[in-house]
Amino acid sequence: MNDVVNLAEKLAQFSEHWSPRVVAELNDYQLKVVKLQNSFVWHKHDDTDELFLVLQGAMSIRLRDGDVSLQAGELYVVPRGVEHQPYAEDECHVLLIEPRGVVNTGDAEDTRLRADNDRWI
Template identity: 45%
Template sequence: MPAGDLDDKFSQFREHWQPKVVASLNGQEVKLAKILGEFPWHRHAEADELFLCWRGRFRLEFRDHAVEMGPGDYHLVPRGVEHRPVAEAEAEIVLFEPADVRNTGDVDDACFTAPQGVVL
């Protein structure tokens, strides 16, 4: 998949907190997700994670501060840093992370842990 239209890809799913892979490169994946509400606190011990806001607004919460995100904003969460995204209204985000990263990191949550490798 060398090229694609992100708006078209986002239109192909409705569920929240279930990342979809749209591209892979050098052991990394580019994932799309729709988010709404509060995600569980978690960390990725071995991986950095980059969040890019595509549509809507959300905030990345850390134990000591929060970062407000709007369309076009991005933020790198360093490996090992506990965080959670929170969206008061639906937002669409693009994630950049290693292919083997589980969305809930060190937390196993029946409601939020998504299957890995789901490709659009």
């Protein structure tokens, strides 16, 4: 793909929360935009780190040993194997960077918020 990707335009194309959309690929990694609001499920990814870059709004990533607060323009990498729960009081727009095929709910048994993989926009 050699096209310029406008993240704001991509985010304007959907309204669902916790439903990441792939906007680009880099080697074996996917860049995904997602809208967050309220709490996600506690989960972990045993085989990969997960990067959250806040594009608009604010969010927290709850960890078992404390919370990480992020504002627009800030990023945080959740290390592999670390349980976490993303949370945003108000709608927040985020860019995720993770390997292709990663399930958004990780190892969580609660699959109500599980999103389809490789959903391009």
